[in-house]
Amino acid sequence: MTISAKFNALILTVLTVLVAGFTYANHHEAGHEMTEEHHEVDATHGEAKEFKVDEMIMHHIKDAHEWHLWGGEHDGTSIYLPIIILDEGLKMFSSKHFYHGETKTAVDHATHEELHYIAGVGPAEGYAMFHEKIYKLENGELAFEDGHAHGERVTDFSITKNVAALFLSALVVMLLMFSTAKYYKKNGAVAPRGLAKFTEPIILFVRDDIAKANIDEHKYKKYVPYLLTIFFFIWISNLLGLIPILGSNLTGNISVTLFLAVCTLLVTVFSGNKAYWGHIFWMPGVPVPMKIFMMPIELIGVLTKPFALMIRLFANITAGHIIILALISIIFINKNIAWGALSVPMALFISVLELLVAFLQAYLFAMLSALFIGAAVEEHHH
């Protein structure tokens, strides 16, 4: 038992060192790319621009249409993901036509500041990309006001980095669970071994300590598949997001957490029984004016619960990514590798912490979802 524990700890340490190392390498490149880019851009001004830590971090936690692996922007290696846009029919082409497109300069109408955007070439002709958003070009130009592009947005169904990461997460979860299911199909109702030995306790944890503990004993079974899916999807996505190069800030993206929170909201709303709605619209046991006063508050409460779920997951995962990126950036801000002695151990510490947060946030999301569902289906006895 101690040997395996020690072994696990060793593996964990090695992994985290690798994580930190890769993150370092990644951001070294990123930083390099940034400075180079700005150097190029600001060459006209005749002075080199500083490494902008906020821009670098924002660039890394946001979605992108390419999967940047390593190297600079023009000589580096990226996987160009497919762009799918809905504009007078479905159009599909590689994002290469943007990233290897034409860099254009526009003057902001309000601030008179110079801004740079990319005009697509080839099949992307007529479209422009600014901060990973695709606009329609008007007379071959994109107008700006207060730093925001004023062009017509096109409906973008592109397989972005996060969408690719989403597919990967779903694939990993399916692989994990189908293998587990296969074990039981093959061996029948026996004690778990191998992969099932790892997954079964977690599945049972979700079933017993999340679903059964919060939802009525006779009703919890219906919700176990949903809670299991949400738990494993979030957990695996969180973990995959921590892997440098391979990872994407998927669960730290508001669109993803919004959808998951809406799922919990819908499940809660459609599971709500008479007593639940009664407590919301006509609170029993309080005077009538109070009942009227409570109604909007309770109604808002229905929405704030999943809203908190959405913000919690998004903020926790994004914050984790920001902290690690910021710590690594110390080196580039000071332009001295010696700062690595400070920033790498700190990034390592946060990375280990993020492994815990990855599990904790998945647990919290599933737990609170179960709690809300449990409140909606609870039988009230007065």
Place this chain on the structure above:
Amino acid sequence: MDLVLPDFGLLFWTGLVFVILLFLLTKFAWKPILGMVNAREEKISEALAQAERTKEEMKALQAQNENLLKEARAERDAMIKDAKETASSMVEEAKSKAKEEAEKLLVSARETINAEKAAAITELKTQVAAISLEIAEKVVRGELSSDDKQTALAQKLAEDINLN
């Protein structure tokens, strides 16, 4: 700001992937896994109940055995007691018989002795009488060897007779 604004494309893909994931996992993973786990749990609880039942049965059997043993022991004790009684009564009987026999023997011995004694006395008497006769003959012969003596004797005898 666009960090906290949802993107329609990603929202669409998330929804699609999540719904498919939920469907596939429920059908091909959660149901078989939880089904098997439930079956196993039932199997285990059944096995436990079975064990409990067996234990109860064992207990009953043991109690039965104990009873049997007790009975057997009691029977044995009774038998031993019986045997002891029989033995002691036999000994007692033998003793009394022996005593009786001995007494009988004693009595008969005594009778024999008495009879012998009586016979011996009789014989002795006869002998004494014979000897006495002989002695008397000899004495008489001596006494009667002379007339004087005969007269003296006659006289004496006559005196004795008188005295009687």
